[in-house]
Amino acid sequence: MTTLDARQQILAANQAAAQELRQRFVAQGTYVVNLISSPGSGKTTLLATLARKLGRRQRCAVVVGDIATELDADRLRAAGMPAHQIVTGGSCHLDARMVAGALDVARFGMLDLLLIENVGNLVCPANYDLGEHCKMVLLSVTEGADKPFKYPGIFSKADIAVLTKWDLRNVVPFDERAVVQQIQALRPGGRILRASSITDEGIDELCTLLEQRVGACKAAAQR
Amino acid sequence: MHELSIAESLFELCRERLPAGHRLATVQIDVGELSSIEPELLRFAWQAVVAGSPHTDATLQVTWHRAEQLCPRCGEVAERQPGSWLRFCPLCLEPLSVRGGDQLDLVAITTIPLPADLEVSS
Numbered sequence: 485m486t487t488l489d490a491r492q493q494i495l496a497a498n499q500a501a502a503q504e505l506r507q508r509f510v511a512q513g514t515y516v517v518n519l520i521s522s523p524g525s526g527k528t529t530l531l532a533t534l535a536r537k538l539g540r541r542q543r544c545a546v547v548v549g550d551i552a553t554e555l556d557a558d559r560l561r562a563a564g565m566p567a568h569q570i571v572t573g574g575s576c577h578l579d580a581r582m583v584a585g586a587l588d589v590a591r592f593g594m595l596d597l598l599l600i601e602n603v604g605n606l607v608c609p610a611n612y613d614l615g616e617h618c619k620m621v622l623l624s625v626t627e628g629a630d631k632p633f634k635y636p637g638i639f640s641k642a643d644i645a646v647l648t649k650w651d652l653r654n655v656v657p658f659d660e661r662a663v664v665q666q667i668q669a670l671r672p673g674g675r676i677l678r679a680s681s682i683t684d685e686g687i688d689e690l691c692t693l694l695e696q697r698v699g700a701c702k703a704a705a706q707r
Numbered sequence: 708m709h710e711l712s713i714a715e716s717l718f719e720l721c722r723e724r725l726p727a728g729h730r731l732a733t734v735q736i737d738v739g740e741l742s743s744i745e746p747e748l749l750r751f752a753w754q755a756v757v758a759g760s761p762h763t764d765a766t767l768q769v770t771w772h773r774a775e776q777l778c779p780r781c782g783e784v785a786e787r788q789p790g791s792w793l794r795f796c797p798l799c800l801e802p803l804s805v806r807g808g809d810q811l812d813l814v815a816i817t818t819i820p821l822p823a824d825l826e827v828s829s
Contacts, residue, residue, distance in 0.1 A: 485817050485818070485819055486726065486729065486817060486818045486819075487815055487816070487817045488724055488815060488817070488818065489814075489815050490720070490721075490724045490814065490815050490816050491812060491813065491814055492812065492813050493811065493812055493813075494716055494717045494720065494811050495713070495811065496716075496720065497716060497719070497720075498716070575709075575712070576709050577712075607709070607743045608709035608712075610743045611709070611713070611743055611811065633792040635743075636740070636792060637741045637742065638743070640741050640774075640805055640809075641741075662794075665795070669776070669792060669793065669794050669802065669805070670792070670805060671805075672802065672805075
């Protein structure tokens with residue numbers, strides 16, 4: 485019997501592919517956000533809203549993952565956002581190689597902001613680095629106030645948390661304080677925003693945050 | 708949920724490390740509380756991944772690591788049960804921070820020489 489010390493991340497291959505992507509994004513000055521939430525909390529709707537607001541000022545594009553359909557990319561293109569769909573064929577998350585392959589095919593050209601809409605799932609996408617600058621997790625007010633502690637992996641890794649469907653906060657029971665405290669416990673110092681794609685509440689704040697980061701990313705690339 | 712993808716990546720890593728003419732006997736890994744991995748499901752997925760290969764008897768040994776919730780005044784919250792997160796320090800109500808628990812690492816493998824007449828088809 486031979487014992488070999490083999491200490492290495494299990495997802496080392498994905499990590500290497502993600503690192504390659506990250507170097508490319510940093511060199512090009514493209515800020516990249518990995519958007520993660522459960523199904524139905526409003527990822528595509530929020531992106532369509534961002535397309536309307538940010539699309540005129542920034543060169544944006546979306547890579548969107550879905551298990552079975554191209555519907556999300558169609559919706560985003562209709563909203564004026566260049567979009568490329570990755571149909572994962574059953575896989576519950578995107579990985580770095582899928583994103584690299586999608587970017588080769590999509591040929592978006594130079595971008596200021598690349599938004600990666602992950603497969604709707606709060607568990608698996610948390611493990612797979614896509615070379616992004618930040619993970620943004622969405623939690624809709626209709627989902628229940630205990631979600632951050634139920635899915636601590638993603639809430640501890642996401643630098644920005646957006647409470648979506650904010651226009652419904654008085655229609656459904658939603659304990660904002662409990663949710664905010666849980667997110668803060670898992671990710672001290674992370675940004676927590678509230679947004680509604682129906683009333684546009686909070687959308688400007690999100691756009692401002694993203695544009696600040698796009699600007700910083702661009703300045704770093706030119707240095 | 709994605710334990711099968713993790714098991715496949717792990718198996719690939721192990722085979723890269725495997726000396727020629729050996730098979731895997733045990734695989735030791737670290738899994739953290741924040742890794743979004745269920746050790747039992749991972750063991751199940753592992754069995755599925757190694758089945759039918761020369762490594763079909765390889766056992767997966769999972770060491771589970773909890774994350775620590777820390778209070779800036781009182782230090783680590785001692786009585787926290789795995790999976791039951793706290794919003795505040797139970798002693799002084801200060802906001803807490805989190806340390807560790809994100810392990811998802813291969814640690815070591817043990818291997819056994821194959822009988823001379825058996826070729827490793829990987």
